[in-house]
Amino acid sequence: DLWRVTGGKEGEEPPEVAKRFVDLVEQSIVVSPEKRQEIVKEYRRLLYENIFIMMIVEKAKYSLIVSERLGNVPHRGFAITTNFAAEQLFFRR
Numbered sequence: 001d002l003w004r005v006t007g008g009k010e011g012e013e014p015p016e017v018a019k020r021f022v023d024l025v026e027q028s029i030v031v032s033p034e035k036r037q038e039i040v041k042e043y044r045r046l047l048y049e050n051i052f053i054m055m056i057v058e059k060a061k062y063s064l065i066v067s068e069r070l071g072n073v074p075h076r077g078f079a080i081t082t083n084f085a086a087e088q089l090f091f092r093r
Contacts, residue, residue: 024039
């Protein structure tokens with residue numbers, strides 16, 4: 001968010017509980033598996049007690065335009081994960 005990435009110079013400061021939630025999520029990436037379980041438990045509690053995200057659209061279909069030389073691209077279903085899984089794609093000769 002703008003407030004966080006600008007060090008509070010721009011945007012609107014989020015509530016303390018929202019800042020705590022983001023801090024916990026970031027901590028969970030760099031700690032031991034044992035500590036991560038504790039952190040995940042706390043941020044799930046915060047998530048259940050607060051509504052941080054309101055899903056507006058779900059399962060929306062949209063096109064994915066790629067080269068016909070690109071392999072391992074799904075032709076049916078939802079292609080959203082393809083955008084984030086480049087390691088599974090390849091170019092045909």
